[in-house]
Amino acid sequence: MMIAQAQPFVMLAPARHDRAECPVCGSAGLSHGGALCPHEAEPWHEEAEALAFEIRHTASPRLSTMLSLDLEELVARNLDRAH
Numbered sequence: 001m002m003i004a005q006a007q008p009f010v011m012l013a014p015a016r017h018d019r020a021e022c023p024v025c026g027s028a029g030l031s032h033g034g035a036l037c038p039h040e041a042e043p044w045h046e047e048a049e050a051l052a053f054e055i056r057h058t059a060s061p062r063l064s065t066m067l068s069l070d071l072e073e074l075v076a077r078n079l080d081r082a083h
Contacts, residue, residue, distance in 0.1 A: 044078040
């Protein structure tokens with residue numbers, strides 16, 4: 001019979017919720033280790049995350065500018081609809 005090794009027990013500080021800005025759409029949300037955007041479950045936000053990823057990882061400044069414009073338009077269109 002094999003006895004499992006004991007795992008260390010770690011006490012964590014109580015959760016702290018601060019206001020944070022979504023790095024994708026700029027909406028205010030609660031931060032708890034990572035930003036929780038109120039729009040993150042919406043399909044348009046997933047598309048915005050993909051655009052933001054491409055902007056960060058493209059080597060082309062021209063392409064980055066075009067993607068940034070697409071991202072700005074997508075966010076503006078959907079945040080206007082949400083309010």
